[in-house]
Amino acid sequence: MIFRGTDTTALLTEWAMAELILHPTVQSKLRAEIDSVVGSTGTIQDSHVAQMPYLQAVVKETLRVHPPGPLLSWARLSTDDIQLSNGMVVPAGTTAMVNMWAITHDSSIWTNPDKFDPARFMVSEGGVDIDVRGGDLKLAPFGAGRRVCPGKNLGLVTVSLWVARLVKRFEWGPVESDPIDLSEVLKLSLEMKKPLAAVATARNCV
Numbered sequence: 001m002i003f004r005g006t007d008t009t010a011l012l013t014e015w016a017m018a019e020l021i022l023h024p025t026v027q028s029k030l031r032a033e034i035d036s037v038v039g040s041t042g043t044i045q046d047s048h049v050a051q052m053p054y055l056q057a058v059v060k061e062t063l064r065v066h067p068p069g070p071l072l073s074w075a076r077l078s079t080d081d082i083q084l085s086n087g088m089v090v091p092a093g094t095t096a097m098v099n100m101w102a103i104t105h106d107s108s109i110w111t112n113p114d115k116f117d118p119a120r121f122m123v124s125e126g127g128v129d130i131d132v133r134g135g136d137l138k139l140a141p142f143g144a145g146r147r148v149c150p151g152k153n154l155g156l157v158t159v160s161l162w163v164a165r166l167v168k169r170f171e172w173g174p175v176e177s178d179p180i181d182l183s184e185v186l187k188l189s190l191e192m193k194k195p196l197a198a199v200a201t202a203r204n205c206v
């Protein structure tokens with residue numbers, strides 16, 4: 001549990017912060033939402049996350065563009081022949097995995113899939129509210145079904161809280177001499193090939 005739960009949450013936070021630095025208007029909009037819910041001097045608690053749809057949209061969009069676990073179902077073996085809806089058959093004894101990264105970057109499913117755009121999950125802005133916890137296979141970054149990630153709720157609230165607290169306390173910008181590179185490398189999880197370097201400027205609040 002500890003092994004699976006630490007790198008995924010840390011990496012998702014790192015990816016989210018990288019995208020927020022590359023998209024300052026998204027960062028400002030998120031900060032405005034946070035301030036409107038807790039005030040500029042209030043402390044963010046996990047219970048506030050439910051009142052912050054834009055924060056949730058930022059985390060969802062980060063999960064879509066940079067799913068920490070891009071290949072689901074490592075080394076699962078089919079025990080019977082399985083008939084798929086498209087007519088293909090997966091024979092018994094096949095090792096199969098789901099490429100969630102390919103699904104979340106598929107232009108037949110997502111408009112401008114390479115664009116980081118949290119508004120696509122904002123119903124108030126014409127987007128769709130997708131349940132990322134396994135209820136919709138267009139975006140199932142925690143897997144789905146019997147082997148779905150048991151830490152999905154903890155992971156979501158932890159990353160949301162960390163990102164919200166970082167954005168509330170600091171303005172985040174790039175290091176001029178060390179620009180952000182979104183290249184990915186798949187180790188145990190999907191990591192930034194070049195770890196994030198950023199400038200944090202404290203805001204005038206607690």
Ligand code: HEM
Pocket residue numbers: 001002004005006008009012067068069070071072073074141142143144146147148149150151152154155156159
């Ligand atoms: C944002 C954070 C997280 C992401 C993106 C994530 C993603 C995933 C994915 C994709 C799987 C594989 C599902 C499959 O094979 O179909 C998985 C499995 C698992 N995750 Fe997470 N996870 C996160 C956080 C956590 C946390 C916080 C914990 C524990 C506290 C955890 C514990 C586990 C365990 C034990 C499994 C294996 C389940 C099994 O094989 O039956 N994960 N996770």
